[in-house]
Amino acid sequence: MNKKLPADFHLTKYGLDVCLVKEDDAEFILELRTDPKLGQFLHATDNSVDNQKTWIKEYKKREDQGLDYYFIYKKDDSPIGVNRIYGIDTKNKVATGGSWICKFGLPVELSILTLIIMRDIMFDEFDLEYDRFDVRKLNKKVQKTHLIFGAKEIGEDDLNYYYELYRTDYFLNRQEIIKMLNIK
Amino acid sequence: MELSEFIKNFANQFDDTELSEFKPDTKYRELDEWSSLPALAVLSMISKKYSVSLNVSDMRGTNTIQELFDLVQSKQ
Numbered sequence: 001m002n003k004k005l006p007a008d009f010h011l012t013k014y015g016l017d018v019c020l021v022k023e024d025d026a027e028f029i030l031e032l033r034t035d036p037k038l039g040q041f042l043h044a045t046d047n048s049v050d051n052q053k054t055w056i057k058e059y060k061k062r063e064d065q066g067l068d069y070y071f072i073y074k075k076d077d078s079p080i081g082v083n084r085i086y087g088i089d090t091k092n093k094v095a096t097g098g099s100w101i102c103k104f105g106l107p108v109e110l111s112i113l114t115l116i117i118m119r120d121i122m123f124d125e126f127d128l129e130y131d132r133f134d135v136r137k138l139n140k141k142v143q144k145t146h147l148i149f150g151a152k153e154i155g156e157d158d159l160n161y162y163y164e165l166y167r168t169d170y171f172l173n174r175q176e177i178i179k180m181l182n183i184k
Numbered sequence: 185m186e187l188s189e190f191i192k193n194f195a196n197q198f199d200d201t202e203l204s205e206f207k208p209d210t211k212y213r214e215l216d217e218w219s220s221l222p223a224l225a226v227l228s229m230i231s232k233k234y235s236v237s238l239n240v241s242d243m244r245g246t247n248t249i250q251e252l253f254d255l256v257q258s259k260q
Contacts, residue, residue, distance in 0.1 A: 102220075104219070106220065107220075107240075108220045108223040108224070108240045108243075109220075109240055110220070111219075111220040111221075112220050112224055140199045141199060141219075141221040141222060141225070142221065144197070144221065144225045145221050145224060145225070148224060148225065148228045176231070177224070179237065179239060180224065180227040180228070180231070180237075180238070180239050180240065181224075181239065181240055182239035182240050182241045
């Protein structure tokens with residue numbers, strides 16, 4: 001059985017507060033996901049706060065089963081971004097990190113830190129061995145970012161490249177990235 | 185270390201910006217495409233290609249590509 005995070009999960013790391021998304025966060029998430037530039041590589045999102053709230057409510061069932069988690073990151077009480085860990089398979093020690101989206105204009109450190117914290121949770125809290133994920137072929141900046149973290153491309157189809165990032169590679173590169181972000 | 189090569193390597197970290205926009209006096213943080221992701225990619229490129237470790241604070245002390253080049257050169 002998968003390890004479960006409590007419904008009131010809260011982590012403070014690198015000056016950011018991390019919690020599980022709640023229905024009240026629907027408006028913020030919708031704002032990010034429906035932004036034409038920010039959301040261009042994400043699955044289409046229904047442009048309705050009520051539908052987003054319903055989606056989050058349903059999502060809580062998956063969180064309750066320990067399968068998926070949807071995180072929101074706040075700096076000084078203001079939301080700055082979200083991402084998810086989903087398809088958690090503790091038997092095969094794998095999950096997928098994704099749905100990563102942050103506000104425009106953040107200081108360089110902050111959006112990268114949301115990715116780092118998500119992977120720290122994946123590898124430290126859930127003790128997984130690797131992150132298996134895909135990135136749209138046109139989403140080149142995100143591909144470059146994952147490669148800097150040590151991800152390896154394992155395949156492709158018409159739409160996506162497929163990657164795996166193993167914990168050893170992640171922690172090796174993470175150290176260097178933390179230095180680049182000047183995080184103490 | 186050549187400025188022209190540095191500019192080319194810098195530009196390679198971007199996807200949508202025309203190559204002609206990358207000049208020594210380009211204020212790179214004012215480029216439409218500038219965000220955390222190219223910033224990390226530029227720092228990583230500098231580390232790999234020039235063996236110089238810069239961080240985001242160092243980068244904030246520069247405005248133009250020329251200034252960033254000068255900083256990298258000063259640390260080599």
